[in-house]
Structures are given as structure tokens and as C-alpha cells.
Amino acid sequence: MTEDLAAPPRLAEDDRRELLLSWAVAADAHDELVLCDLLVDASGGTAQPVTSWRARTAVLRGEPVRALELLGRRVDETELAVPREPDDVTALVAQATLGDRRALPLLVRAGQVPGTTRAAHLYLLALAAEYSGRADLATDAWCALADQGTDTPLVLGRAAAGMVARRDRTDADRAADEVYAAALLLRGGSPSPWRDPAALEHAATVLQDSGDPAGATLLACAVRQVCPPGAPLEEVVRRLRPRRNRWASLAPWLVALPMLAFGVLGLVAGWYLGGMLQRAWRRIPSWSFEDERLWFGIRAQSYDVARGRPRTSTLRPLDVLGAVLGAAVGTGLAAGVAGAVPLSTETGASTALAVVVWTTGVLGGLAAGALGGEAVHRARDRRGLLAGLEVDLAVTRRVLATCRCWSTQSLVGVAAAAYAEGHLRPAGYPDAGLDRPGTVLLCELSGARWLATWTASGRSALLLRGVPRQDDVVEPVATGLYL
Numbered sequence: 350m351t352e353d354l355a356a357p358p359r360l361a362e363d364d365r366r367e368l369l370l371s372w373a374v375a376a377d378a379h380d381e382l383v384l385c386d387l388l389v390d391a392s393g394g395t396a397q398p399v400t401s402w403r404a405r406t407a408v409l410r411g412e413p414v415r416a417l418e419l420l421g422r423r424v425d426e427t428e429l430a431v432p433r434e435p436d437d438v439t440a441l442v443a444q445a446t447l448g449d450r451r452a453l454p455l456l457v458r459a460g461q462v463p464g465t466t467r468a469a470h471l472y473l474l475a476l477a478a479e480y481s482g483r484a485d486l487a488t489d490a491w492c493a494l495a496d497q498g499t500d501t502p503l504v505l506g507r508a509a510a511g512m513v514a515r516r517d518r519t520d521a522d523r524a525a526d527e528v529y530a531a532a533l534l535l536r537g538g539s540p541s542p543w544r545d546p547a548a549l550e551h552a553a554t555v556l557q558d559s560g561d562p563a564g565a566t567l568l569a570c571a572v573r574q575v576c577p578p579g580a581p582l583e584e585v586v587r588r589l590r591p592r593r594n595r596w597a598s599l600a601p602w603l604v605a606l607p608m609l610a611f612g613v614l615g616l617v618a619g620w621y622l623g624g625m626l627q628r629a630w631r632r633i634p635s636w637s638f639e640d641e642r643l644w645f646g647i648r649a650q651s652y653d654v655a656r657g658r659p660r661t662s663t664l665r666p667l668d669v670l671g672a673v674l675g676a677a678v679g680t681g682l683a684a685g686v687a688g689a690v691p692l693s694t695e696t697g698a699s700t701a702l703a704v705v706v707w708t709t710g711v712l713g714g715l716a717a718g719a720l721g722g723e724a725v726h727r728a729r730d731r732r733g734l735l736a737g738l739e740v741d742l743a744v745t746r747r748v749l750a751t752c753r754c755w756s757t758q759s760l761v762g763v764a765a766a767a768y769a770e771g772h773l774r775p776a777g778y779p780d781a782g783l784d785r786p787g788t789v790l791l792c793e794l795s796g797a798r799w800l801a802t803w804t805a806s807g808r809s810a811l812l813l814r815g816v817p818r819q820d821d822v823v824e825p826v827a828t829g830l831y832l
Contacts, residue, residue: 366392368815370399372800375759375813377402380501382410383805387785405439405469408476409503413443431459438462438473445477453481468499475507484559487511495534502806505538506551513556513564521643528647532571540762542572543579545808553589563633563640566591570647581808591633591644675718683710754795758814765810769801 373388385406389399400419407416417424422440429451432438438456445452456477461470475490488511495508509531517523531552538548549572553565569589573582633641686706749764750771760768773790776798787802796817804811 364818366394368798370394371815372813373402375800375815377406379759379761379804379811379813380409380503381805381811382406384785384802384811386410401436401439404436404443405473408439408442408446409472411446413446416440416443429455431455432462433459435462435465435469438465438470442473442477446480448480450481453477453483453486457486468494468497479507484511484514488515500538502538502540502548502551502804505535506548507555509535509548509568510552510555510559510564513552513568514559514561516564516567518637518639521639521646524639524643525646528567528571528643529575531568532575535568535572536575539764540804540809541576541579543576543582544762545804545806546572546579546582546585547804547806547808549582549585550806553585562589563591563636563644565589567640567644567647570644574647574650591636593632673718675714675716675721677714678718679710679714682714686710752792752794754792754797754814760812761804762809765801765812769799769810769812773799773801 369388369392373385373392376382376385376388386403389403389406392399404416404419407413407419414424416439420436420440420443422443424447429441429444429449430437432441432455438459441452441456445456456474461467471490471494475487475494478484478487478490488508491504491508491511494504512531512534513528516527535542535548535552540547542549549569552568556562556565556568566589569586573586576582633644636644683706749760749768752772753760753768757768769790773792776789776791785802787800790799790801790812791797792799798815798817800813800815802811802813803809
């Protein structure tokens with residue numbers, strides 16, 4: 350097989366069109382909308398189902414005028430009616446995108462129109478609700494899509510953004526639970542966020558566009574806490590990190606250290622006064638105090654690998670051991686300094702200096718030891734996550750070494766690479782005949798032709814299943830039975 354899909358004389362036109370449209374169906378199922386449009390255009394299909402499909406894709410891409418033009422509808426429609434068929438639903442969503450507030454009530458009243466799947470209905474309902482200012486309804490629709498197994502970056506990103514946007518603004522603990530729930534939703538997506546954080550980037554963009562940059566940063570920080578380390582994820586977290594007022598962060602120390610002259614009680618009182626000062630002199634001036642507290646709280650937490658959830662307590666055995674050892678070392682150092690430098694107690698100044706030396710040594714050693722123990726714990730947690738990933742990867746490769754053409758329409762990320770390497774072979778086409786990188790692979794058992802390309806982010810492999818060659822399809826033999 351050496352045919353080039355861009356050369357119709359070598360490949361029957363009907364076969365080429367069916368192949369490209371089957372790839373487009375698979376791309377649409379994974380919300381690769383740009384690739385889907387490219388494949389449909391390359392197929393040259395003009396039948397009404399293809400036109401309706403292109404109109405729906407245009408709406409999902411935020412091109413309502415083009416969608417209405419494809420459907421032959423007017424942009425300035427004066428009368429809207431309850432939708433009766435799928436094209437009516439698409440047209441109403443396009444009108445809602447253009448700001449027509451009459452469209453959403455009609456969509457909700459009509460419910461799921463005959464001829465549409467539940468997933469297609471939820472997509473369009475969520476978009477109409479978004480553009481009509483009903484973020485609550487939109488989030489519910491996106492979450493319903495995610496609950497039924499749609500794990501694409503578009504769906505998970507919008508669902509996670511909605512969950513974070515409606516977090517509790519008065520209770521930081523409850524808000525943390527809601528942000529972590531959104532982070533865990535993204536963790537289960539495909540591709541994995543530590544390899545390709547496309548869903549996180551989409552959610553961050555939605556939150557920033559809606560005027561909630563703090564929500565985008567909180568979500569990124571929570572995703573980092575629940576996921577294994579990965580350079581792409583770390584880059585997103587770094588890009589979304591807020592600008593901090595360093596002097597405000599030092600406020601407790603600036604107040605507490607001079608109070609050392611009054612002993613330990615003075616230190617405690619100074620730290621408390623410094624904390625009160627931080628509420629007025631904010632560490633992240635552009636955020637609310639609740640979001641600021643939530644961000645520092647999430648950063649201080651770690652993820653419990655064994656229990657599969659964020660750790661509710663930061664006190665762990667190595668933390669205690671490190672604190673004890675650190676306090677012991679700090680006490681020894683303070684004693685050494687006290688022995689080397691005469692600290693007479695005859696004057697108040699000398700007494701204050703002695704308090705500073707001993708308090709700094711003991712408390713500093715205790716804090717350093719506790720932080721060291723927590724660092725060891727976090728390194729162990731990361732190693733545990735990476736070990737689990739290696740096991741999962743081995744299982745994935747073993748499962749995908751056999752034919753999955755009968756059950757799988759598209760594969761992405763590690764699964765796509767494993768299936769291409771373990772089961773498929775080159776089909777012989779020089780390329781896919783498209784204006785983007787892509788090759789054609791073949792399953793020898795089913796004859797299915799797979800398009801191997803990349804996701805829109807360019808980070809993850811993407812496999813799209815296509816139909817077998819028309820001359821490879823085995824016609825059933827009439828036997829006089831039910832067949």
C-alpha cells in the first residue's frame with residue numbers, strides 16, 4: 350500500500366472521502382475542533398449532515414456567524430422558536446453566543462431534541478448558558494459531561510474552571526476542598542496534566558477571562574500538589590504564580606524580632622501583631638485575604654499517596670524527628686555562641702542579647718529541622734507517585750499490545766504512543782495529505798487505518814481510527830440463515 354491520500358487517482362475518491370470523514374468523527378469526539386474542520390474540508394463533503402456537523406463545530410470554536418451562514422439562518426433573526434431538530438439547537442446556541450438572551454430559555458424548555466445525543470445536547474446547552482451569563486447552569490452541564498466519561502481538555506477545563514469560580518469566598522477550608530476537587534478532576538483527564546496540561550491551561554484562560562486570576566493560580570497550585578512532577582506542569586504553575594509583596598511577607602519577623610528583648614512571650618506577641626499587620630498590608634495585594642490564605646495553605650500541603658487525597662495534617666514522623674534534631678543542634682550552637690561571647694546579665698542589653706542568641710538558636714534549629722523532615726517526606730511522596738506511574742504505564746502497554754480497533758475511536762498521549770508502537774504498522778502512505786504533521790498507520794487484523802498526529806497543544810500524540818479500505822471489507826456470504 351503506497352497510495353497518497355492527497356492523490357485521488359491512486360485512491361478512490363469515495364474511499365478517500367469516507368476515510369477523512371471517519372477521522373473527523375474521531376477528532377470531534379476528542380474535541381480537536383481545528384483538526385476536525387481540516388479533515389472535513391479536505392474530504393470535500395457537502396451533504397446536509399456534513400454541513401450540520403460543520404455548523405456545530407463552528408459554534409464550539411466560537412464562530413457563531415459562520416455557523417448561522419452554514420445553516421442558512423439569519424444573524425439578525427427577529428423571531429425565535431422552540432427547537433424541533435438538531436440544526437435548530439445549533440442555531441439557537443449561535444444566537445445565544447451573539448448575545449440574544451431569548452435563546453437559552455427556549456433551549457431549556459425544549460430539553461434534548463430528538464436526533465441529538467445527550468453529550469451533544471450538554472455541549473450546546475453549556476455554551477448557551479455561558480454566553481447568557483448563567484455560569485451555574487453552564488458548570489452543571491460541563492460537570493455532567495465529565496461525569497459521563499468525557500475527559501477531553503475542553504470539557505474538563507471548563508468544568509474545573511466552573512468549580513473553582515463558585516468556591517466558597519468566606520471559608521478557606523471549604524474553598525480548599527472545592528479547589529482540590531477540581532484539581533482531581535483534571536488529574537484524571539487524558540492526556541495527563543503532568544505530561545500535557547492543556548486542560549489546566551484552558552481552565553486558567555477561562556478563569557482569567559472571567560476576572561478571576563486568583564482562581565487560575567489556586568487551581569494550578571492544587572493540580573501540582575495532586576500530580577507527579579512534570580516540566581510542562583511546572584511551567585504553567587510558574588507562569589501563573591502571583592506577584593508578591595516581599596516586605597509584607599516579612600512583616601511577622603520585622604515585628605517579632607525586636608520583641609525578643611522581652612523574651613519568649615515578647616516573641617509570641619510580636620508574631621501575633623505581625624500577623625495582624627499582614628491582614629492590612631497584604632502579601633498579594635491584588636487578591637482577597639481569603640484567596641491569599643487559601644493559596645499559602647495549598648502550597649503548604651502535600652498529597653497523601655496511600656490515601657489518594659490531600660494530607661489534612663502536616664505533622665508527620667520525620668517532621669517531628671527533624672524538629673527535635675534541629676532544636677538539639679540549635680541549642681548546641683547557641684551554647685557555643687554563648688560560651689564564646691561574654692553575655693553578662695548585669696545590664697539589660699546583655700540580657701536581651703542572650704535572649705536573642707538562645708531563642709534564635711533553639712527556634713531556628715527547630716524550624717529548620719521540621720522543614721528538612723517535610724522536604725524528605727515530599728521527596729518520598731513524589732517517588733511513590735512516579736513508581737505508580739511506571740506500573741500504570743507497563744499495564745497500559747500490555748493492554749494495548751492487542752487489537753482495540755473494535756472498541757476505541759481515538760487514543761491520546763501515552764496510550765496513543767503505546768498502541769502505535771505495540772500494535773500498528775505503517776500503512777505505506779507518505780503522509781496523511783493534510784496541512785499538518787501526520788502519518789497513516791494500519792491495523793493488520795481489522796484493516797482500520799489510523800491517523801497518527803498531535804493534539805492542538807503539540808505535546809501529546811493523537812491516534813484517530815478510520816475506516817478500512819473499501820476493497821478490504823469482507824462481504825457477508827449468503828447462507829439462507831439470519832445472517
